[in-house]
Amino acid sequence: MLKCNGEIKKIKRYKLRYSAIDMQQEQIHPRGWTFNSKSKTMSRSRSVLLRGVMLDPELLLAFDNLSDAQTAMAQHICLCRNEDVLLPEEDVIVMNEQEFQEEKGFELRFGKSGNSFLVGYNRFNGQPMYGWLEIDGISVL
Numbered sequence: 001m002l003k004c005n006g007e008i009k010k011i012k013r014y015k016l017r018y019s020a021i022d023m024q025q026e027q028i029h030p031r032g033w034t035f036n037s038k039s040k041t042m043s044r045s046r047s048v049l050l051r052g053v054m055l056d057p058e059l060l061l062a063f064d065n066l067s068d069a070q071t072a073m074a075q076h077i078c079l080c081r082n083e084d085v086l087l088p089e090e091d092v093i094v095m096n097e098q099e100f101q102e103e104k105g106f107e108l109r110f111g112k113s114g115n116s117f118l119v120g121y122n123r124f125n126g127q128p129m130y131g132w133l134e135i136d137g138i139s140v141l
Helices: 066-073 097-101
Strands: 011-017 020-028 034-036 041-043 047-055 058-063 077-079 084-086 106-110 117-121 128-135
Touching: 058 066, 058 097
Parallel strands: none
Antiparallel strands: 011 058, 011 106, 020 047, 034 041, 077 084, 106 128, 117 128
């Protein structure tokens, strides 16, 4: 995707949806170490996290023109933490903004409005970013 001042400009909107969320346990080691002076050993405690994992996720991307959509269709998205890969569908679906709005899913919309909250900080300039969630009420397929 083309970057301009550190921002992706080609993707205009997106929707994320899934078939279900599966709660999975993950064993982790906190950062800290404990020194046992009696046995002169170092150890780390263990904790268990409960993590929700989306099953059958679908990411819909909206572009201003067909050329940008076709370029995106030749690419994939790699989510490195869990080594997951999102592959594109074979066909580009042409629709207007109203039809895209009616698609099920949820979307983080950036900007300030009455519903906005702090969503993070821009990694390029450190400025706070605000947005709101648009949820159609049923983001599960």
